[in-house]
Amino acid sequence: MKALDQTSSLFWLLVSLSVFIESLRLGIGTLHNPGRGFLTFGASGILGILSLILFLQASLKKEEVKAQPFFAGPLWKRILLVLIVLILYSRLMPVLGYLISTFLLMTSLFLILERKKILFVFVSSILTTVVTYFVFSKWLNCQFPDGLFGF
Amino acid sequence: MGFFDNILYGFQVTFQPINILFCAIGVLVGTLVGVLPGIGPAGAMALLLPATFRFSPTSTIILLAGIYYGVQYGGSTTSILVNIPGEASSVITCIDGYQMARQGRAGPALGIAAWGSFIAGTIANLGLMLVAIPLARAALSFGPPEYFALMCTGLIIVTYLAQGSILRALMMALVGIILGSIGLDVITGLPRFTFGINELTDGVGIIPLVMGLFGISEIFVNLEESLEREIFKTRIKNLWPSLKDWAQAKWAIVRGSIIGFLLGILPGGGAVISTFVAYAVEKKVAKQPERFGKGAIEGVAGPESANNAAAGGSLIPLLSLGIPPNPIMAIFFSALMIHGIQPGPLLIKQNPDLFWGLVASLYMGNALLLILNLPLISMWVKVLKIPYKLLFPLILLFCLIGAYSLNNVTFDLYVMIFFGVVGWMMRKFGYEGAPLILAYVLGPMLENALRQSLLISQGSFMIFITRPISAMALGFAFLLLLSNLFPYFKRQRKKYEEFKE
Numbered sequence: 001m002k003a004l005d006q007t008s009s010l011f012w013l014l015v016s017l018s019v020f021i022e023s024l025r026l027g028i029g030t031l032h033n034p035g036r037g038f039l040t041f042g043a044s045g046i047l048g049i050l051s052l053i054l055f056l057q058a059s060l061k062k063e064e065v066k067a068q069p070f071f072a073g074p075l076w077k078r079i080l081l082v083l084i085v086l087i088l089y090s091r092l093m094p095v096l097g098y099l100i101s102t103f104l105l106m107t108s109l110f111l112i113l114e115r116k117k118i119l120f121v122f123v124s125s126i127l128t129t130v131v132t133y134f135v136f137s138k139w140l141n142c143q144f145p146d147g148l149f150g151f
Numbered sequence: 152m153g154f155f156d157n158i159l160y161g162f163q164v165t166f167q168p169i170n171i172l173f174c175a176i177g178v179l180v181g182t183l184v185g186v187l188p189g190i191g192p193a194g195a196m197a198l199l200l201p202a203t204f205r206f207s208p209t210s211t212i213i214l215l216a217g218i219y220y221g222v223q224y225g226g227s228t229t230s231i232l233v234n235i236p237g238e239a240s241s242v243i244t245c246i247d248g249y250q251m252a253r254q255g256r257a258g259p260a261l262g263i264a265a266w267g268s269f270i271a272g273t274i275a276n277l278g279l280m281l282v283a284i285p286l287a288r289a290a291l292s293f294g295p296p297e298y299f300a301l302m303c304t305g306l307i308i309v310t311y312l313a314q315g316s317i318l319r320a321l322m323m324a325l326v327g328i329i330l331g332s333i334g335l336d337v338i339t340g341l342p343r344f345t346f347g348i349n350e351l352t353d354g355v356g357i358i359p360l361v362m363g364l365f366g367i368s369e370i371f372v373n374l375e376e377s378l379e380r381e382i383f384k385t386r387i388k389n390l391w392p393s394l395k396d397w398a399q400a401k402w403a404i405v406r407g408s409i410i411g412f413l414l415g416i417l418p419g420g421g422a423v424i425s426t427f428v429a430y431a432v433e434k435k436v437a438k439q440p441e442r443f444g445k446g447a448i449e450g451v452a453g454p455e456s457a458n459n460a461a462a463g464g465s466l467i468p469l470l471s472l473g474i475p476p477n478p479i480m481a482i483f484f485s486a487l488m489i490h491g492i493q494p495g496p497l498l499i500k501q502n503p504d505l506f507w508g509l510v511a512s513l514y515m516g517n518a519l520l521l522i523l524n525l526p527l528i529s530m531w532v533k534v535l536k537i538p539y540k541l542l543f544p545l546i547l548l549f550c551l552i553g554a555y556s557l558n559n560v561t562f563d564l565y566v567m568i569f570f571g572v573v574g575w576m577m578r579k580f581g582y583e584g585a586p587l588i589l590a591y592v593l594g595p596m597l598e599n600a601l602r603q604s605l606l607i608s609q610g611s612f613m614i615f616i617t618r619p620i621s622a623m624a625l626g627f628a629f630l631l632l633l634s635n636l637f638p639y640f641k642r643q644r645k646k647y648e649e650f651k652e
Binding site for chain 2: 091
């Protein structure tokens with residue numbers, strides 16, 4: 001916990017410093033007429049102080065810093081794969097349209113989680129894509145992109 | 152109109168077919184979300200919100216309210232049958248609920264949870280009617296300094312009641328304020344913290360933010376672990392608790408309802424905290440406290456009543472002051488704003504159909520939960536058996552659709568994914584999302600109130616001390632912060648954290 005607290009407090013300290021500098025650039029105004037950086041100036045200032053306190057608290061703890069794996073289980077690589085798939089989906093949806101991109105998304109997600117049953121993956125992906133398209137696009141009037149192929 | 156005329160008017164609104172349908176959908180979706188892991192009430196509301204744009208604000212709020220208390224109900228099913236809480240507010244139900252299931256008493260446990268929720272929901276609803284209107288009237292005399300002080304106090308209470316360290320919760324509240332300031336400055340109309348990205352001029356959307364922090368991050372956490380789970384095999388019979396069960400549970404339900412309602416009004420994790428307090432109280436007043444942890448029905452009845460009553464109580468600050476006390480109410484707040492309704496003291500006067508319709512829908516929703524869910528328990532058990540491998544891709548897709556359909560821009564998808572990763576990291580490092588979301592919503596209002604107060608006082612902070620309500624609110628917040636420095640309060644807090652673990 002000590003190492004985690006030290007790392008996170010330094011991260012928030014960095015964030016607070018960046019916001020603090022940007023607030024000054026935006027202009028904090030005066031007490032009579034506060035500027036657009038006024039609140040964030042105060043908030044980032046306090047955040048910086050609290051981050052420092054957390055860092056000091058963590059550093060003064062007597063607990064030994066142990067080298068422990070940050071990720072809880074052996075399966076954290078799945079998260080990385082899911083993350084890549086999600087980013088690709090966001091990128092491809094306007095280009096390929098909802099139907100194709102969602103089919104690809106679901107196929108990838110099902111494959112990441114259930115590698116063996118290809119038929120199950122294929123049928124589930126088609127079903128999910130078609131059902132969600134009709135429910136959200138046709139019934140609830142959500143505006144999905146048509147993409148290059150017009151569907 | 153008199154009090155009873157208003158209630159009748161509310162029922163007229165609620166009994167419109169579209170509102171009955173929305174209430175039924177809400178409680179069913181809520182129960183489903185409560186049963187399933189991964190999406191949570193805030194995520195579910197965020198997902199359905201874009202679909203409600205073409206319906207009236209009243210129907211939308213009835214739907215969202217249905218989801219909210221449906222979740223409280225659904226969470227208990229998994230706690231009792233699987234020993235896995237569907238929601239944080241059902242954690243404590245696992246202790247005695249699961250033990251009851253192991254002893255072949257899953258039926259009475261589920262039954263008393265449902266009846267307790269129904270009775271508590273009804274009591275909280277009465278409280279809502281009695282408290283919200285006078286509070287809204289009183290709030291009409293509030294100016295920017297009072298609002299600033301109340302919001303500050305709200306944020307301090309949220310951080311004080313946070314599940315982890317107060318320091319980290321305070322930090323998250325400040326990060327929320329900073330996030331809330333992204334976009335156009337209301338007074339000057341100039342952009343800030345947009346980094347030249349056009350989509351950020353409207354600020355960070357609450358839907359992708361909530362879905363990322365609560366929905367996507369929850370899935371990431373689950374993905375790290377094994378996706379297999381065991382369901383305790385038991386026959387569910389005798390859903391109607393016996394007379395002995397009723398005799399043991401009746402006062403637990405009443406106490407749980409009162410505790411839940413009062414704590415629900417407070418900013419912070421009302422529903423969650425109230426279940427822990429209700430359980431602790433039941434254990435304290437029990438003649439045989441050693442029964443707790445071994446299948447005591449009061450250990451189910453008290454917390455389950457408390458979380459439903461808290462759901463009703465938490466509507467009070469939103470509807471009468473326009474201040475959301477928890478992240479779920481923040482979604483309500485956003486839903487009202489999207490539909491062009493300003494939450495605050497004038498809401499009840501200007502939108503009586505919405506307020507009284509909501510109140511009546513709470514009665515109807517509680518009754519629907521009982522009528523629909525007790526016979527449907529076997530269906531919810533089947534839902535529990537859906538493998539995670541099938542469930543998670545679906546939840547991810549729903550999150551993507553929900554985030555996209557609000558503005559129909561892919562930028563919101565990136566925002567959601569980004570906050571999904573942030574939320575996952577926050578969990579790893581022990582930071583909570585609730586103070587961040589609440590501060591994000593309150594931030595712009597807080598800033599307006601602060602700047603207006605300083606304009607009124609010509610730059611003097613004394614305005615917050617010379618006005619009695621703001622002085623009392625800020626004084627209370629200060630004392631709350633200070634109390635954590637005293638060893639007694641530290642010990643109590645540590646005890647509370649140990650108890651929760």
